[in-house]
Amino acid sequence: MFHEFALEHAWLIPLLPAIAFVIIGMVIRPFGKLSAATAITMSVISFLLALGVAWSVVHMGITVENPFVQRIPWMHIGSVQVDMGVLIDPLTAMMLVVVTTVSMLVQIYSVGYMDGDPGYGRFFSFLSLFAASMLGLVLAVNFLEMYVFWELVGLCSYLLIGFYYHRISAREAAKKAFITTRVGDFGLLLGILLLQITFGTLDFITLKESIPAYILSAGTGFMTVVALLVFIGPIGKSGQFPLHVWLPDAMEGPTPVSALIHAATMVVAGVYLVARAYFMFTELPLVMNFIAWLGAFTAFFAASIAFTQRAIKRILAYSTISQLGYMMLALGVGSLTASMFHLMTHAFFKALLFLCAGAVMHAMNDEADIFKMGGLRKRMPVTFATMTIGVLAISGLPPFAGFFSKDEILGAAAAVSTPLYVLATLTAFMTAFYMARLLFVAFMGEPADEDCKAHEVSWFMRVPLIILAVLAVVSGLWGHLAGFGDWVRFGAPEHGGIDLTIAAVSTVLSLAALWLAWNIYVTKRWSSDAIAKKFGVLYTLSFHKYYIDEFYALLTKYLVDGVGKILYWIDIYIVDGVVNSLAYFVGFCSRLFTKVQTGQAQQYVAVFFCGVILLVAYSLFYAHRILVLLGGAF
């Protein structure tokens, strides 16, 4: 009944938040609470519809091979026919549920978090648009539709990161996020155009058939280029090295936005794109290798930066980059299931971690430095408990969600390449360490500031935390038991059996990391300063994020500005020169011809007469043609 309605009307899922955006943005923006109520109502309906879609996927035999597709013609230009529609398979259904869940909870949380903010209505309208764009992206039936929503997601991230537009840093961060992801989008656009030129269609279902056939007949060379271009989009959007620089700066937005960007709406878009176009990537071993190594490197690299950061949201940001690296790694080693599974569990525990961080910062008057917190466990017991769950989940300890998904990724990596597995395991160890560091420093010990007025947050913020904490505990085990790999997969079903060796190694390493962090930051048996000194250069590199931002600044200063100067010169002296001399030439000619106009009627007559003589002479020499022209009567 309801689930059939939901399936038939799946297009309502992105449309409802979009309507909320329009209503709030145009009409009820000045009324904060009404805006929030509208946005949340629409999200809840979307969420219910998404659940209905998921239900029908499970119960109506919709599989990856047999998706449910609705299409309507969108535009028709010459021979190019582009459709809009919905493509529903288990992958889509999973994403719909995750995105609607997280965005709904984030919106409820925002009711408390944004209380008293002058931009209350604006905030909820942007949140709605953000959710709508992401849901549209998830449902897209072809590359172009996906690209449209992809750009919309980028726009929303720009609007929300720059939400506090009166702060220069927020404006800069918004621009940075937008421009950096644009670099990636450019590659994606080129890839899409090449696909359109080569195959004459962008439809996922059609391409799924024609790309393997094309590769079979024409080899992998050209498609490798196309796939790499397409993959540049996810590099930018999903914060892979070297385009990850925007993600930590995106912390300038309000914390619920960070949660939304990092968990559900923005960064997973890249991973989802690769998963959606997996039929293309999986045919190209070179690209798959590249994805795997880039993912593993990003995971390791971001984790090593997170070691030394002090701002709570920045640590979480680098952990997101790291976890996205994991997802890419899983895709690269050929396990779509593991990647999507991790995407789901990560969405829950990362949203949880961010919302907890938001609660902490809210209570601490927007203090972000974890070393200025301390001892918060007594003042904020609920936040402490949920944060602990989040940390344990991301550290991959059983039975929390991260354990199952990370284990699948590690297993998939181990099956393909040992170096990748080692890198990923090492990253898991580092993840556990820096997350424990965050937890211990902020919540354990004694308050850094005795008259700190930190207090537990309101119920609007507490309820989403608790729900997400429950999801962070059970989603992994549930996914493992309910046969996640039977539904969300590419090719044969994957039964993610837990490899005991891998699980044991990663669990022991995580526990070791926790123990290490406990000794350094709680009992202070070893001084963290001394360790930092011992690592000297490495510490400095990590603390300054490997100077990548500085490198980009230099690159901009010398390369981009230099090229700009050259182009400026060309523009001024060559392009403008041509146009200016043309104008001068015309002026010169007209000055020349004004001399002819003397005002002497007799001169005009003379010229006229000469003209007549010329015409007569011409008609004499070409008499025949003239006569024919006149009608050939003679």
Next chain:
Amino acid sequence: MTIGLMHYLALAAILFAIGLYGLFTKRNFVAILMCIELMLNAVNINFIAFNHFMPVNDLTGQLFAVFSIMVGAAEVAVGLALAFRIYHDRNTVNVDELNKMKG
């Protein structure tokens, strides 16, 4: 020597050339009008001559000649009236001096 079409045409051409020469060189408004009249009459001669020597016997050419003479008379009347008024007003009929409208 019989007088043929070519003689008439030559006469007309000579008349036309004389008129044209006058038109180019004269500065006197009345003289210019006379020159134009000369060119007009050269054309009239052509009309009559062609009419006479055409194999078909109709009066098209003569009719046109009469028509043209009539138009020429009207033109001369208007032109002379203009010349008279201009002389009355400016005390000259030299076209080079009639340049008050020049921008």
